[in-house]
Amino acid sequence: MLLVATSLTLASCDTPNEQATAVPPEAAAPADTAAEEQAIRAQVARWHDLIKAKDAAAIAQLYVEDGAFMPANAPIAKGRAAIEQNWAGLIATPGFDLAISPEQIVVSSSGDLAMDRGTYRLTVAPDGKEQVEIGKYVVVWRKVEGEWKAAADIINSDLPPGGG
Known part of the structure; x- marks a missing residue:
């Protein structure tokens, strides 16, 4: 029994300590935030193109699997x-x-989360008469497998309740 305990003790001495060899978080190289911002701007441009193409399936792929879309005056998706x-x-x-x-x-x-704040202009004509809504949005982006995806997307109108 003593021989087994001694062998295990010696074996553990030969194994590097994970904590001693791990890179402390503060020593990790900081993200190139300017490059990451440009990558997000490219995703926003892609999103805009998909909106113009009216491709809802591709738009949904811009979100993380458990993402949330919170449009104005509608339930959360x-x-x-x-x-x-x-x-x-x-x-x-x-x-x-x-x-x-x-x-x-x-x-x-850390380069794995981002916040995108901006404005939007929505035009619709459900009854043949054009209606324009101006508003603002916030998207929380999360980097997943090297690609930026929307985790939470909320929009709200600048119009007063009832449409003005």
């Missing part, structure tokens, strides 16, 4: 299937047009 359904209904509205303008993108120093 949780998960890609619900997000796709929500976007499909929105882009099917007659006269639909949506322009997105990011104003500020802040990337975490």
Whole structure:
């Protein structure tokens, strides 16, 4: 028994200590936040192109699997299937047009989370008469397997309750 205990003790001495060899978080190289911001801006441009193409399925793929889309005056859409359904209904509205303008993108120093704040202009004509809504949005981005995906997307109108 003593021989087994001694062998285990000696074996553990030969194994490097994980904590001693692990790179402390503060020693990890900081993310290139400017490059990450540009990558997010590219995703926003792609999103805008997919909106113009009215491709709800591809838009839903811009979200993380458990993402949330929180449109103004509508229930939350949780998960890609619900997000796709929500976007499909929105882009099917007659006269639909949506322009997105990011104003500020802040990337975490770790480079795995970001916040995108901006404005939008939505045009629809459900009854043949054009209606324009101006508003603002916030998207929380999460980097998943090297690609930026929307984790939470909320929009709200600048119009007063009841549409003004």
